[in-house]
Amino acid sequence: MRDEPMLPEAFSDLEPFAASWCLSDANARYEQRLASSMTALQAFYDAVGARADAILRHLATRDPQAMDDADRNLLWLMGSFSTVGFAVDVFKQPEVPDTGGASMPWTTTPWP
């Protein structure tokens, strides 16, 4: 565990996932999916899925351009949740099947 919390206090139960998944770079969020086991993806998916409604209600009150660090981390955590959703819900594997390792890295993404 880190000494400094990364997430807002109301969501401190998700702190164990923060270091791996609060990634500012959308490419890093996808690479983390590819580098994770299905067990790890499922654990992350289940933990965040259980709190997703509350997190989204919280973030709906925040201006993306005026967020503090903790809210930004929460935003990126949810970006990772969307990113792993396909692996868990649909493909049952980290990679998109039948693509021969094809990749389309992001070259432009919004901040944050």
Place this chain on the structure above:
Amino acid sequence: MQKRPHVQGYTPGERALDVFEKPEAGSWTEAFGLPTTPVSLRDIHDPGFFELEKEAVFRRSWLYVGRVERLPRRGSYFTKELPFLGVSALIVRGLDDHIRAFHNACSHRGNKLVWSDDPDRETAGSCRQFACKYHGWRFDLEGDVAYVHNAPEFFDLDPAELALPRIHCEVWAGFVFINLLDEPRETLREFLTPTVERLEDFPFERMTEAWVCEGVVKANWKVFIDAYQELYHVPYVHSKMNDPKAQATGSDKVPFMVPRFLRFGRHRMYSSGGPTANSEVRSSRPLDALFRSSLYGPIDPPDVGPLGEGINPGRLERWGLDNWMLYPNFTIQVWGLGWYTVYEHWPIDVDSHRFILSMYFVPPRNGFERLSQEHTVNTVREFVLQDYGSCQTLQQAVSRNPRDRYFLNDQEVLVRHLHHCVVEDVERYRRERAQEGGAGDAR
């Protein structure tokens, strides 16, 4: 036992589909004025054809190179690398707010003028003058020479001769195009045709939140355009994207049907119901409900007002999206949910190309809207990666196949149209070259 292949009519499992009215001609293919016979795909793997195609198609067309939002201020610029045509283009907004394009090479000894770190990589920025990294010559935003280092050592320099070579450049609906001919055969608006031109009413300028990704696809540029010119492949390539937990419909393989196809010269489009089309297909996933967002876009987008008179030219009742395939390699997808997608397919070689996918939204007002948009772009990219895989496989297989007769159905009319237009342009170019005494060689 006699074989009974299923090649006519629907199977019982296919019955739950939306079937749409055909045009008066009897089929979309005939309405387009195209033959219904099997087609050759030699144009995707013949290196000789590719050499002609570069000249006949790309050097003679208006080519989309970027959005005006990439040039926000006077002095803003970006470069576009088109190595297959031997072109590096420099696009810049001048002090007079005009957008111009130049060949990106210093007039002194021809070194690359604007680049950073890696000359093969595109770059962007803002400046008052362009300075060559080699010997320090400088050019203003109108392309005229501004400064020659140690000028007295030169012999009779004439500023008029030192300007950067111009590339024809025009803007429509915020999309910047270039034309590489010395004298373009038509203006950009003539090239687009009146129906495409009217799409400029769509509020593109409100949708400035950009997500862009790109990759090098080991397939001819036309193969990937074909992948979204028809929805016939959707139940097979993308079957896993349906929600396996949703209520069963009796078939995973329900055909997706496109209700309306139209052509405008070499350009073509289809309209579809988008989220309201093909109601029998299970496509909602648990995270789609959570993020209120899907392949079709965020469900509660900010109000952008009317989407303009140019959309849905076929006047579909349940309209959800238009897919405008503009000749040769530029596609604009406009969505009823208030966002748009741009596809660019830039040839590298006969069997590979650079694919750039850009998605644009109204800037999000809060963190939830921001995530709805990210969930849409993530979903689109998962679909695109599946298409990417099937395109690369098709390229490899077709180029190794002794067969050269392939079978297109009426829902694949746009595939037929693209290849037909390209082959026609190449044949015309070949004839012109032959008349000029050339033997049909590349230049």
